[in-house]
Amino acid sequence: MAEEKDYSEKEYWTQRYENLEHAFDWYCEYSAVAPTIKSLVKTPETARVLIVGVGNSRMAHQMATDGFRGSIVAIDIADNVISFMNEHNPDPTVEFISMDVTLLDLDSESFDVVVDKGTFDGIACAEQADGKLEMACREIHRVLKPAGTFCCISHSDSRGDDLRGPEWTIRHSEVKPESLANGRGAYHMYLAEKPDFPKR
Numbered sequence: 452m453a454e455e456k457d458y459s460e461k462e463y464w465t466q467r468y469e470n471l472e473h474a475f476d477w478y479c480e481y482s483a484v485a486p487t488i489k490s491l492v493k494t495p496e497t498a499r500v501l502i503v504g505v506g507n508s509r510m511a512h513q514m515a516t517d518g519f520r521g522s523i524v525a526i527d528i529a530d531n532v533i534s535f536m537n538e539h540n541p542d543p544t545v546e547f548i549s550m551d552v553t554l555l556d557l558d559s560e561s562f563d564v565v566v567d568k569g570t571f572d573g574i575a576c577a578e579q580a581d582g583k584l585e586m587a588c589r590e591i592h593r594v595l596k597p598a599g600t601f602c603c604i605s606h607s608d609s610r611g612d613d614l615r616g617p618e619w620t621i622r623h624s625e626v627k628p629e630s631l632a633n634g635r636g637a638y639h640m641y642l643a644e645k646p647d648f649p650k651r
């Protein structure tokens with residue numbers, strides 16, 4: 452098992468994604484959070500979604516199948532997992548791009564929803580974690596449309612502390628997927644909603 456700090460490093464993930472064969476979802480499948488994520492937008496069929504640190508998870512395609520037909524952009528810092536996802540991408544509304552969440556090469560105010568599952572948790576292991584999480588928050592806030600929402604799914608009940616800074620309102624709830632049945636705890640979901648009319 453790699454040391455914890457490795458989870459924040461591109462090299463760790465690139466090595467982990469060598470010889471990929473299957474999809475894999477950390478924590479839970481999209482179905483466990485689908486009703487909440489769908490409730491964040493009025494019209495999923497036109498919503499633009501950004502998934503940060505998508506890895507080889509099924510989330511992008513499961514969201515598209517669930518009615519998010521505007522466009523889904525899914526990024527990851529590991530080039531090889533993005534190549535793998537592009538090789539297995541039959542859906543032209545889903546786009547996989549190599550990119551660092553702390554430096555998004557994406558237009559401001561262009562997404563209705565941004566989703567993270569496990570990426571902030573990985574970055575939180577970095578030596579300069581606070582600075583990196585702050586940069587990621589700032590970038591996510593920038594690319595969100597007014598009234599857009601950042602949905603951060605985490606193993607941590609204190610990840611909300613890392614989201615403070617940008618102008619948005621944070622709500623916290625628990626996610627209890629079937630895989631955590633029998634009273635074995637829960638994951639955490641933070642919904643950070645950007646105001647419709649930012650303060651001037």
Ligand SMILES: C[S@@+](CC[C@H](N)C(=O)[O-])C[C@H]1O[C@@H](n2cnc3c(N)ncnc32)[C@H](O)[C@@H]1O
Binds near residue numbers: 458477504532567
């Ligand atoms: C714990 S995995 C979660 C993968 C996927 N979201 C899931 O739920 O299965 C964390 C992912 O974040 C990616 N990652 C780590 N740091 C990143 C960064 N700075 N920018 C973009 N992706 C990053 C890793 O390559 C890895 O795929």
